[in-house]
Amino acid sequence: MQQNLILVSRILAVTTEAVFSSSGDRIRAIEADVAVSRPFIASFAGRFRPNRFVNSVKEGIFAVLFPSDCRICGDPLTRVSRLPICHACLESMVPITGGTCVLCGERVLSARIATVLGEDQIRCGLCQRVEQPFERAVAYGSYEGALRELIHLLKYGAVRPAAPVLGSMLAEAIARIEPNFGGAEIAVIPVPLFRRKLRQREFNHAQLIAQAAVKTRRGRFHLQPELLERKRETVSQTGLTRHQRRENVRGAFAVTRPDIVKGLQVLVVDDVFTTGATASECARVLRRAGAARVWVATVARTLKIAELQIEVRLPERSQLEEDEGIALARVSGI
Numbered sequence: 001m002q003q004n005l006i007l008v009s010r011i012l013a014v015t016t017e018a019v020f021s022s023s024g025d026r027i028r029a030i031e032a033d034v035a036v037s038r039p040f041i042a043s044f045a046g047r048f049r050p051n052r053f054v055n056s057v058k059e060g061i062f063a064v065l066f067p068s069d070c071r072i073c074g075d076p077l078t079r080v081s082r083l084p085i086c087h088a089c090l091e092s093m094v095p096i097t098g099g100t101c102v103l104c105g106e107r108v109l110s111a112r113i114a115t116v117l118g119e120d121q122i123r124c125g126l127c128q129r130v131e132q133p134f135e136r137a138v139a140y141g142s143y144e145g146a147l148r149e150l151i152h153l154l155k156y157g158a159v160r161p162a163a164p165v166l167g168s169m170l171a172e173a174i175a176r177i178e179p180n181f182g183g184a185e186i187a188v189i190p191v192p193l194f195r196r197k198l199r200q201r202e203f204n205h206a207q208l209i210a211q212a213a214v215k216t217r218r219g220r221f222h223l224q225p226e227l228l229e230r231k232r233e234t235v236s237q238t239g240l241t242r243h244q245r246r247e248n249v250r251g252a253f254a255v256t257r258p259d260i261v262k263g264l265q266v267l268v269v270d271d272v273f274t275t276g277a278t279a280s281e282c283a284r285v286l287r288r289a290g291a292a293r294v295w296v297a298t299v300a301r302t303l304k305i306a307e308l309q310i311e312v313r314l315p316e317r318s319q320l321e322e323d324e325g326i327a328l329a330r331v332s333g334i
Helices: 003-013 053-065 087-091 110-118 124-131 144-154 160-182 195-201 205-215 242-249 276-288 317-332
Strands: 019-021 026-031 034-039 078-083 107-109 137-142 188-189 221-223 229-230 253-255 265-271 292-300
Touching: 026 137, 034 137, 053 253, 087 124, 087 144, 087 276, 137 144, 137 160, 144 205, 144 265, 144 292, 160 205, 160 265, 205 221, 205 229, 229 276, 253 276, 265 276
Parallel strands: 137 292, 188 221, 188 265, 265 292
Antiparallel strands: 019 078, 026 034, 229 253
16 A cells, blocks of 8 residues: 555656546636636646646546545545536536526526516516615526535635635626726725634635636736725524524624725625625625725525516507407408
């Protein structure tokens, strides 16, 4: 066994860190609004990639000596990477499709009806009744299945190699609203953690995701997490109603440098958008401090079928009778 390990170490001299992961490439990163392929094997590690033959030998040896399973579905992993997720699980994380509210991103109706009405005109019932403190909220995918588990691996399992993958998804979401930014510089502010929770986790997952997303967007996006702080600890939002969530985060955030925030266009970033209570509170305090406009982007969103208020006006009865008479005349050949 010791001799085998020595052999493996020699073969892997070109790399320094290895964990079992994906069995293929995932096209998710955005560069200048165009998706490009980024192989998981060593691209995140930033190391020299050996040729295909050496790679296959290396992966075969590791599969025998150090068998491992996907952290999401449990299937055996066949290739070496820092992210212990299989190809099938990665490919199952797809963007949201269908009609969504133009302001908050909630799903409201089918894609076919959305095409007829015009997606830029669709607003859910809540956004018709309540003025949102942000310009628009967008998300990459639905908070379920493999995407939900991947977020949990980073957030609760401290699997940091998940951050670049989630960041590339976030970059795709940001690309959908980037034309609305005009030529302005954008301050990217991840939702902050309270200092006690930050000490426990040793990192802010939203900030790691934001860092990865900003790397794919050149020039205009500037990560500025120091501009917003969480002043008090809040209880977990899980299981709370919409009203309870709003009350839970009310007054929890504060702008640290209003002089810098004044006049800025700000993009608030988080992992998940559920009811929007956290994002709305962050947007509210930023607007109060003088931010010109605030946008929200998250990796995932909890989707429901929201109400869509559509006004339908029926013609007068006389018009109905006239139309009915015309139809009968056509049928009878009159």
